[in-house]
Amino acid sequence: MPSQRDDSIAHDTVAPVHIAVDRAHASQPAGPIKIRARDVNVFYGDKQALFDVSLDVPENSVTALIGPSGCGKSTFLRSINRMNDTIPGCKVTGRIELDGEDVNDRSIDPVVLRARVGMVFQKPNPFPKTIFENVAYGPRIHGIATGKAELEEIVERSLKRAGLWAEVADRLHQPGTGLSGGQQQRLVIARAIAVSPEVILMDEPCSALDPIATARIEELIDELRNQYCIVIVTHSMAQAARVSQKTAFFHLGKLVEAGPTGEIFTNPRDSRTQDYITGRFG
Amino acid sequence: MLIWIALTALLLFSAATYMAARRKAVAATGGKPVLLHSLPGYYGSYAALWVGAPAALLILLFAMFGGRMEEALLRADPPAAVQALTAPQQDVFFDDARAIAHGGQPSETIYEGDLKTALDAKAAKAAHLQNLIQYGSVALGALLALAGIMIAYPRIGPQFRARNKVEGWIAGLFIACSVTAILTTAGIVASLVWESWRFFQAVPIHEFLFGMEWNPQIAMRADQYAGTGAFGAVPLFVGTFLIMMIAMLVAAPIGLYSAIYLSEYASPLTRSVVKPLLEILAGVPTVVYGFFAALTVGPIFRSFFNWIGAQLVGGSFDGLGQYLMQVQNQMALVAGAVMGIMLIPFVSSLSDDIINAVPQSLRDGSLAMGATRSETVKKVVLPAALPGIMAALLLAVSRAVGETMIVTMAAGLQAKTTLNPLDTVTTVTVQIVTLLTGDQEFDSPKTLSAFGLGLTLFVVTLMLNIIALRIVQKYREQYD
Amino acid sequence: MTDAAIPTAASLRQTVEARLKKRHAQEMRFRLYGRMAIIVALCFLALLLGRIVTQGYSTFVDYRIAVPVYLDPARIDKADPTGANYDMLVAQSILTKLGEQDDDLGEKSGKVMEIMSNDLGFQLLKMVREDPSLIGKTITVTGPVKSDAALYFKGQIKRSTPQDSRKLDDQQLDWMDKLKASGAVTSGFNVSFLTNSDSTEPEQAGVLGAIVGSAMMLLVTAVLAVPIGVLAATYLEEFAPKNRWTDIIEVNINNLAAVPSIVYGLLGLAVFSNWLAVPRSSPLLGGLVLALMALPTIIIATRSALKAVPPSIREAALGVGASRTQTVFHHVLPLAMPGVMTGAILSLAHALGETAPLLMIGMISFVPGVPEGFTGAATVLPVQVFIWENASERGFHERTAAAIIVLLVFMIIMNLAAILVRRRFERRW
Numbered sequence A: 001m002p003s004q005r006d007d008s009i010a011h012d013t014v015a016p017v018h019i020a021v022d023r024a025h026a027s028q029p030a031g032p033i034k035i036r037a038r039d040v041n042v043f044y045g046d047k048q049a050l051f052d053v054s055l056d057v058p059e060n061s062v063t064a065l066i067g068p069s070g071c072g073k074s075t076f077l078r079s080i081n082r083m084n085d086t087i088p089g090c091k092v093t094g095r096i097e098l099d100g101e102d103v104n105d106r107s108i109d110p111v112v113l114r115a116r117v118g119m120v121f122q123k124p125n126p127f128p129k130t131i132f133e134n135v136a137y138g139p140r141i142h143g144i145a146t147g148k149a150e151l152e153e154i155v156e157r158s159l160k161r162a163g164l165w166a167e168v169a170d171r172l173h174q175p176g177t178g179l180s181g182g183q184q185q186r187l188v189i190a191r192a193i194a195v196s197p198e199v200i201l202m203d204e205p206c207s208a209l210d211p212i213a214t215a216r217i218e219e220l221i222d223e224l225r226n227q228y229c230i231v232i233v234t235h236s237m238a239q240a241a242r243v244s245q246k247t248a249f250f251h252l253g254k255l256v257e258a259g260p261t262g263e264i265f266t267n268p269r270d271s272r273t274q275d276y277i278t279g280r281f282g
Numbered sequence B: 001m002l003i004w005i006a007l008t009a010l011l012l013f014s015a016a017t018y019m020a021a022r023r024k025a026v027a028a029t030g031g032k033p034v035l036l037h038s039l040p041g042y043y044g045s046y047a048a049l050w051v052g053a054p055a056a057l058l059i060l061l062f063a064m065f066g067g068r069m070e071e072a073l074l075r076a077d078p079p080a081a082v083q084a085l086t087a088p089q090q091d092v093f094f095d096d097a098r099a100i101a102h103g104g105q106p107s108e109t110i111y112e113g114d115l116k117t118a119l120d121a122k123a124a125k126a127a128h129l130q131n132l133i134q135y136g137s138v139a140l141g142a143l144l145a146l147a148g149i150m151i152a153y154p155r156i157g158p159q160f161r162a163r164n165k166v167e168g169w170i171a172g173l174f175i176a177c178s179v180t181a182i183l184t185t186a187g188i189v190a191s192l193v194w195e196s197w198r199f200f201q202a203v204p205i206h207e208f209l210f211g212m213e214w215n216p217q218i219a220m221r222a223d224q225y226a227g228t229g230a231f232g233a234v235p236l237f238v239g240t241f242l243i244m245m246i247a248m249l250v251a252a253p254i255g256l257y258s259a260i261y262l263s264e265y266a267s268p269l270t271r272s273v274v275k276p277l278l279e280i281l282a283g284v285p286t287v288v289y290g291f292f293a294a295l296t297v298g299p300i301f302r303s304f305f306n307w308i309g310a311q312l313v314g315g316s317f318d319g320l321g322q323y324l325m326q327v328q329n330q331m332a333l334v335a336g337a338v339m340g341i342m343l344i345p346f347v348s349s350l351s352d353d354i355i356n357a358v359p360q361s362l363r364d365g366s367l368a369m370g371a372t373r374s375e376t377v378k379k380v381v382l383p384a385a386l387p388g389i390m391a392a393l394l395l396a397v398s399r400a401v402g403e404t405m406i407v408t409m410a411a412g413l414q415a416k417t418t419l420n421p422l423d424t425v426t427t428v429t430v431q432i433v434t435l436l437t438g439d440q441e442f443d444s445p446k447t448l449s450a451f452g453l454g455l456t457l458f459v460v461t462l463m464l465n466i467i468a469l470r471i472v473q474k475y476r477e478q479y480d
Numbered sequence C: 001m002t003d004a005a006i007p008t009a010a011s012l013r014q015t016v017e018a019r020l021k022k023r024h025a026q027e028m029r030f031r032l033y034g035r036m037a038i039i040v041a042l043c044f045l046a047l048l049l050g051r052i053v054t055q056g057y058s059t060f061v062d063y064r065i066a067v068p069v070y071l072d073p074a075r076i077d078k079a080d081p082t083g084a085n086y087d088m089l090v091a092q093s094i095l096t097k098l099g100e101q102d103d104d105l106g107e108k109s110g111k112v113m114e115i116m117s118n119d120l121g122f123q124l125l126k127m128v129r130e131d132p133s134l135i136g137k138t139i140t141v142t143g144p145v146k147s148d149a150a151l152y153f154k155g156q157i158k159r160s161t162p163q164d165s166r167k168l169d170d171q172q173l174d175w176m177d178k179l180k181a182s183g184a185v186t187s188g189f190n191v192s193f194l195t196n197s198d199s200t201e202p203e204q205a206g207v208l209g210a211i212v213g214s215a216m217m218l219l220v221t222a223v224l225a226v227p228i229g230v231l232a233a234t235y236l237e238e239f240a241p242k243n244r245w246t247d248i249i250e251v252n253i254n255n256l257a258a259v260p261s262i263v264y265g266l267l268g269l270a271v272f273s274n275w276l277a278v279p280r281s282s283p284l285l286g287g288l289v290l291a292l293m294a295l296p297t298i299i300i301a302t303r304s305a306l307k308a309v310p311p312s313i314r315e316a317a318l319g320v321g322a323s324r325t326q327t328v329f330h331h332v333l334p335l336a337m338p339g340v341m342t343g344a345i346l347s348l349a350h351a352l353g354e355t356a357p358l359l360m361i362g363m364i365s366f367v368p369g370v371p372e373g374f375t376g377a378a379t380v381l382p383v384q385v386f387i388w389e390n391a392s393e394r395g396f397h398e399r400t401a402a403a404i405i406v407l408l409v410f411m412i413i414m415n416l417a418a419i420l421v422r423r424r425f426e427r428r429w
Ligand SMILES: Nc1ncnc2c1ncn2[C@@H]1O[C@H](COP(=O)(O)OP(=O)(O)OP(=O)(O)O)[C@@H](O)[C@H]1O
Pocket: A044, A047, A049, A067, A068, A069, A070, A071, A072, A073, A074, A075, A076, A087
């Protein structure tokens, strides 16, 4: 990881926990807006889980969503690729735009939307199929590959991308469930990028992994950032600081504060943000 | 009658013992029950158990086996005239003797001369033996009860750990109850194997398993066991298989698709309406399905095929038409189809459980890739649930093979080796029922063959069940 | 990098969208199959129940005929009143009512006997035997018409059918119309179907004997299977050490639950009937066999009810110094009771509908009356259905369906009871 620390702000005085904000990432100019959420409200039956959330997610960067448990991070994430549609009784209002199009518009097919917006879940969930079949799943259902050779190429490319190729090249036809947790999570990432999505949503992708596996995934995220727009939910401040350029803090279903990661961690505007990142609650 | 009196007396005696022992325990502490090791009731129960339980058990055992003891004793020294009779005649003779003794209905056999005197003597002896056994058992019971009180009563004192002892008795009862399950299996296996063994002495086992002709109606003389080879069960196996296949062809797709729809698509409201309705279908007794098959589905199918036949006759499919015109009510298709209906809720509810056990995260993973619901079901959920679904289908097959009433009422009796669903076939269970209903003497290969068939049925269904339950268990462990 | 090979976002979207229509069509088809499967299954249910109701409801209406009969002393021997032909007396009284004269050969009275039940004759015989002073008087007897006649009244035998392909000829139909018009034949709710037992005459056959038989048999089953099952389950769930033996018992019970019922019939025949000499066709024997059959399901239901009681309750009881037995009997079992009862009722309901094993143990015999005791010959509802279904007279067909209705009503009552128990005592932790 590149590490140029040219910070002049004494962040240590602000954050008693030592969080090394990666200035190089954090200060990079954000790309154009990829996802624009405006006044998003989400209801589970009668229960409202999100209140008027408005957030911009820039292209070619990593945006981290942080906040205490149950504050609605996953809910927000799932409303971007309309995974909330699969939950009976869940209702989303407001606008979420992907490249200027409202994802909840009737003309948008969730199938296409989800092909464009990939998702990685908290617990690795490889299908009970071979490694190859796991990665080939998306290209197959969407008819992306025209032949066997092309499919193999896509699988190989995606696995390489996900940094898993070296480990599984010789066992492509063994079950994906036989891999270790960290490998499974990378397999799932490979599965998601096999359809070349524009956005990748990650819901606590490292929470089930040990530190070494976590480091590998973080490296991977950092590499993927060049081509994709990545939104990641994490409970680890350190992780958010390490991998993200933009951070949004959620609390009790509301978006409290969002801004460049460096600012959020060194100079939060809201006292709740400060309390949270300094570990006073959460 | 005597038994009931004895048991009532025993009960009263036990109750009295309970009171006495309780009082003794309390008295021993000088009226301070706190000093007792256990609650006073336990002391009473302890003594009452010693008095009542062994004696009651003994009396009940005698009531159950007394008849057999009496018969054995009666047969102990047969007079010469009786010895001259053949074995079945002897059976009748002794049955008649006992019937006369107990005021029953003797057979219409006429006994004369020596036999008549022997009969009267034996009848008198039977009455005598019965009295002896009954009063003997009561007397023994009384002795046991007295022995019980001698053992239990002196032990009662403040230090005596009555509760633990009573709980010991309860544990014994518990274990005895649990062992009934084993005893049932043992009873099934023993009776099937024993009677089948007798059957296989008359008819070689390979002839039974591989013989192509089934015709147990042929009368067999005592000295001509297994002469004709009419006990070849292959036609029955084929018929059973045919009907099972038809049933599964109906039940598997309908049951599976409804399970998929209910677990993946249906709204909670639909589920809450449809599931109980399917449960009704599952709760309908099989004799009702049999009635439905015989009097509704059979005639409908027959007239349908007859009508098609009538259309075809004279055309280029004249032969087929002629055949269809002769189709009868009792065809394999009718029994199979109705059995399939019966199995729909069975397949559906088992598969529903299995499909629901597939973790939601797999569905989410697939949906998040942009798969449609049906693609998710077909490519992720079903492959993941496959072992469980196979097991469910195996259990349904086992049900189909063992189902009796539908086939008895709607399939035929003719043993034919055919896979034509429009033909009349018979099954293993139908034959067991026909062989064992009505009057029969219990020693002919004809009736014993039912046990051979029963053993085959038991072994086959047991294997299917064991395999299926294994698979299901493995499957559940995988997702736990 | 291989970036060059990666298609652009726009081209990818096109590929995906190109196949969308086909994929959504597939989705719709799949969903349709699922719907159809459910609809087909529900149609079968409707057809099954509908057929039974349409075939059986007519049984609950019966047609009764009332005739005044002159008990002619010339034809009834006072010393031996049983010798007289009462059927003939009734038939001739009906003829008189119709304003007809019997011919010498008794052809007409013979034809009348085909439309009136011989129950009328029996009634007369019974009355005269009890009270010989009736001879010489005129008394009115009321009884059912023959089942064929009832079928005519119910419209199931039609006048439009050619004479020789129906049981009753035109003259008989005319008579019946006349009797109906004159008010001698009246219709009403068929009480006798519920108060009579089996009979060789369809119009006199009823289900009382079968109902009583079923009740007695279920009583035996319940008394044996429920306590043994509950105790066994309690032992296995609460006390038994987890070792090879209890594993074997467990596997054993699961497999027993799936053994075909007919095998239990064979067991009952070989062990209870032949070996222990329990009387054949008796409620006792049937109850024993069904108890063994119900045992595994009761054990399984009880175990899952026990499993649902949270461990905290056991710990609390043990914590205040109760012994394990006390904990189980005072706390765990009472809490599990609703589940246990539901399971027990449901498996008894299942036993109520069981037929095949009972055929093995000789329950198929004709029993004209209420069983005399637990060791007497008896018949039960499902077997009664089977027996009547095999009978050739048309009158029995509707009675078969009606017996099924009665059977289903009892099963529904038991299932409702189970649901009520569950609702009433449902507890959430
Ligand atoms: N399927 C659902 N049905 C009803 N309520 C739900 C559902 N999913 C989430 N919720 C509720 O919505 C709120 C937000 O949940 P969400 O999962 O988005 O939280 P989160 O921020 O992701 O928490 P965590 O960090 O623990 O994952 C919570 O109060 C939760 O109880």
